[in-house]
Amino acid sequence: MTLSEEDYIKTIYHLSGGQEASISTNAIADQMDTKPSSVTDMIKKLSEKNMVNYRKYKGVSLTEKxxxxxxxxxxxxxxxxxxxxxxxxxxxxxxxxxxxxxxxxxxxxxxxxxxxxxxxxxxxxxxxxxxxxxxxxKKSVKKLVSELPVGSEGVCVGVNDSSVAFLKFLDKNQISLGDTLKIVEREDFDGSMSILINKREMRISDQIASNLYLEVLEKN
Amino acid sequence: MTLSEEDYIKTIYHLSGGQEASISTNAIADQMDTKPSSVTDMIKKLSEKNMVNYRKYKGVSLTEKxxxxxxxxxxxxxxxxxxxxxxxxxxxxxxxxxxxxxxxxxxxxxxxxxxxxxxxxxxxxxxxxxxxxxxxxKKSVKKLVSELPVGSEGVCVGVNDSSVAFLKFLDKNQISLGDTLKIVEREDFDGSMSILINKREMRISDQIASNLYLEVLEKN
DNA sequence: ACAAATATTTAGTTTTGTCTAAATTTATTT
DNA sequence: AAATAAATTTAGACAAAACTAAATATTTGT
The missing domain is CATH 1.10.10.10 (Winged helix-like DNA-binding domain superfamily/Winged helix DNA-binding domain)
Known part of the structure; x- marks a missing residue:
């Protein structure tokens, strides 16, 4: 596999979004910032190598290989x-x-x-x-901390409420996007919960929990 | 700099051995497992970019750049x-x-x-x-442990005596090539010394010290 | 110093991955 | 169901980095 071949395979994979979708020449060209004709050339080569299924004018999909x-x-x-x-x-x-x-x-x-x-x-x-x-x-899904059951573990990936007050709160409590978060326990009465953030334990209110997005692995 | 250009520059550097030497087309071709004509082509390109000094038939040397x-x-x-x-x-x-x-x-x-x-x-x-x-x-030199002053630090890179007995000794005492060794103290009487090997202290005889090569940085 | 041997360069191809422009196929509109 | 638009492919070219074969320089041996 050359570097360029690997880039094409990866792009087709990402455009397929995990599905067995048929990807158009143009979509690949747009994504890779190249010309459709170049894509056609490369697709033919990848098809020879049994990396993609290709039917002229019909787009490509990845083979199992x-x-x-x-x-x-x-x-x-x-x-x-x-x-x-x-x-x-x-x-x-x-x-x-x-x-x-x-x-x-x-x-x-x-x-x-x-x-x-x-x-x-x-x-x-x-x-x-x-x-x-x-x-x-496993696939991953993005959910609000408040929607997840106790025991869930994931990575902070976004906020719902991007008000200055909320961002300041995160900053003051040393919570950054990319941090690992685990839900340790939830209080039914007010929805507040104790969490492990980067291995440090702390307690957050329901308001906080319903404004912070976590990327978590699906159960399966 | 392309990957290929970098490989040529690196090869010329190594063949020069730190000196301002003139390197022949053939030497580069041999080293890189390529043909002299390919080397000539690349040298011209590197010369355009002011990476090497090149005079036809006379070989190349690296510029400061x-x-x-x-x-x-x-x-x-x-x-x-x-x-x-x-x-x-x-x-x-x-x-x-x-x-x-x-x-x-x-x-x-x-x-x-x-x-x-x-x-x-x-x-x-x-x-x-x-x-x-x-x-x-700094340049580095290869010396026997026995030839070095107290305080020297370097990496084990070879043995003088490759008898089974000596190699077994090294093995038993967990001394491998690639390990870091520092001379802590030397006994004038018998030339034995205490050393730090991978941060572990031990004592070795003069016989051992005069059969183990260390790569050490030159003082300057 | 001159012929033979060796080293280097030149000229012309090849392969990979790209491009443009033209041709062809598929999709969309009316 | 044509006509037009959009997407895709083909054909031909190009640049990078390699190669072969031929030409030219340099070095060596006598």
């Missing part, structure tokens, strides 16, 4: 993102570019060891799930 | 090697291939943070010096 290839790239990308944030102290929103490069490094041993070193994380700093070595992975 | 570029690649290569050995638990002799890929990742911020994370190491797992951000670096 293509899907597994895409997942292995996604796995590498997200593991590197965890490394950059957890170990090198990058902010969660400045890792994408570098991870785009690192995801192309070829060494199974490296990825295995990196995975172990990071503690076999299930999600990246954006809350997106990390596929396992053999291409399995 | 080229030298700094080479040093930045070497710096990245060696920092990644430290990462692979210290953090991911690779053996010192299996890191080269992966580091060859990682050295081409483009992000100054990444290298700065990696350097900090690793504790600003001065040498890689082979005992070779890591250039600083601005291209300064």
């Amino acid at each position: 293509g899907r597994l290839t895409a997942l292995s790239i996604v796995r590498k990308h997200r593991l590197w993102e965890v490394f950059l944030v957890d170990k090198l102290d990058f902010a969660w929103d400045e890792v994408h570019e570098v991870a785009e490069q690192l995801e192309h490094i070829k060494s199974d041993k490296l990825i295995d060891k990196l995975d172990t070193y990071l503690g076999n994380p299930r999600v990246d700093p954006h809350g997106d799930p990390i596929p396992s070595k053999d291409g399995e992975f | 080229g030298r700094l570029t080479a040093l930045s690649i070497v710096r990245k290569h060696r920092l990644w090697e430290v990462f692979l050995v210290d953090k991911l638990d690779f053996a010192w002799d299996e890191v080269h291939e992966v580091a060859e890929q990682l050295e081409h990742i483009k992000s100054d911020k990444l290298i700065d943070k990696l350097d900090t994370y690793l504790g600003n190491p001065r040498v890689d797992p082979h005992g070779d010096p890591i250039p600083s951000k601005d291209g300064e670096f």
Whole structure:
């Protein structure tokens, strides 16, 4: 797999949104900032290699082989993102570019060891799930903290209420997007709950909980 | 700088051995496992970019710009090697291939943070010096432990006596190539010394010390 | 110093991945 | 169901980085 081939496979995967969708030449060209004719050329090559199903004028979809290839790239990308944030102290929103490069490094041993070193994380700093070595992975959904049951664990990914007051509250309590949050216990009376945020325990009101979005893995 | 250009610059740097030497087309071709005609082509391009001094039929040398570029690649290569050995638990002799890929990742911020994370190491797992951000670096030399003064610190890189008995001794005492060794104190009477090996203190005889090679930074 | 050997460069191709412009197919409108 | 619009493919070109084969320079041996 060349670097360029990997980029196409990954783009087709993302445009498919997990589904077995047929993706148009133009959609790929737009996404990759290239020309439709270039896409056609590359699609033919990927089709030769049995990475995509292709019927002229009808668009492409990934084969099983293509899907597994895409997942292995996604796995590498997200593991590197965890490394950059957890170990090198990058902010969660400045890792994408570098991870785009690192995801192309070829060494199974490296990825295995990196995975172990990071503690076999299930999600990246954006809350997106990390596929396992053999291409399995859970989907993730974005929910308000208030909607989740006790025991749920996820990554803070957004706010409902972006008023100055609420953002100040988050800041004062050292809650940032990208942080890991776990619901420890909920008080039925007022809906307040105690949570673990980056391993630190604290208590938040229902108002707070219904304004903070968490990305959590689906049960299955 | 393309990947290929970086590889040529690095090769010319290594063939120059730190000197301002003129390197032949054939030497580069041999080293890079490519054809002399390809080398000529690339040299012309690098010459256009002021990375090398080139006179037809006379060979090439790096310009100051080229030298700094080479040093930045070497710096990245060696920092990644430290990462692979210290953090991911690779053996010192299996890191080269992966580091060859990682050295081409483009992000100054990444290298700065990696350097900090690793504790600003001065040498890689082979005992070779890591250039600083601005291209300064000390040379290293290979010496027998017995020849070095108290206080010296370096990396174990080889043995003089490769008898089974000696290798067994090293193994039993958990001394491996790639380990960091510091001379703490020497007994004048018998030449025995106490050393720190991977931060563990132990005592070795003169026989041992005169059979173990250390790569140490030169004083200057 | 000159012929032979060796090293280097030039000229012309190849492959990969891209592009433009033209041709063709599919979709949309009326 | 044509006509028009939009999407897609084809054909031909180009740049980067490699190659082969031929031409040219340099070095070496006598």
